[in-house]
Amino acid sequence: MGKITDDDRKRMERCCCKQCGGKLSMKVVVYDPYGGHDVEMFCDKCHKIEYGTEKEVYHLATRFIDEFQFNYFLDMAEDERSERLNTAKICEVISWVLNELGLIDDNGVIKNKVPEF
Numbered sequence: 345m346g347k348i349t350d351d352d353r354k355r356m357e358r359c360c361c362k363q364c365g366g367k368l369s370m371k372v373v374v375y376d377p378y379g380g381h382d383v384e385m386f387c388d389k390c391h392k393i394e395y396g397t398e399k400e401v402y403h404l405a406t407r408f409i410d411e412f413q414f415n416y417f418l419d420m421a422e423d424e425r426s427e428r429l430n431t432a433k434i435c436e437v438i439s440w441v442l443n444e445l446g447l448i449d450d451n452g453v454i455k456n457k458v459p460e461f
């Protein structure tokens with residue numbers, strides 16, 4: 345059985361789902377009928393295993409999508425689901441940029457370097 349570490353706990357408290365912005369919880373996920381299972385971070389609203397994103401990143405991603413009418417999934421119908429997937433995609437992009445710039449670490453966004461939102 346996988347173990348939830350203190351860092352995971354902190355991450356769950358600090359972060360949110362990168363699709364819907366919802367709260368993360370712990371869930372025992374069963375992988376096979378022989379009892380293979382693991383504890384994972386989970387979004388109850390999306391019903392999926394979700395490692396999450398920093399709340400600041402989610403906030404910026406939703407603004408980015410509104411301001412640029414961003415749509416990565418051109419083959420999909422534009423509905424709530426495509427909006428959630430686009431949000432998750434932009435969260436990944438923003439996290440990548442912050443990471444490359446050294447503005448994010450295991451404790452989240454490094455606050456004294458970026459403006460508050």
Ligand SMILES: [Zn+2]
Nearest residue numbers: 361364387390
């Ligand atoms: Zn979610």
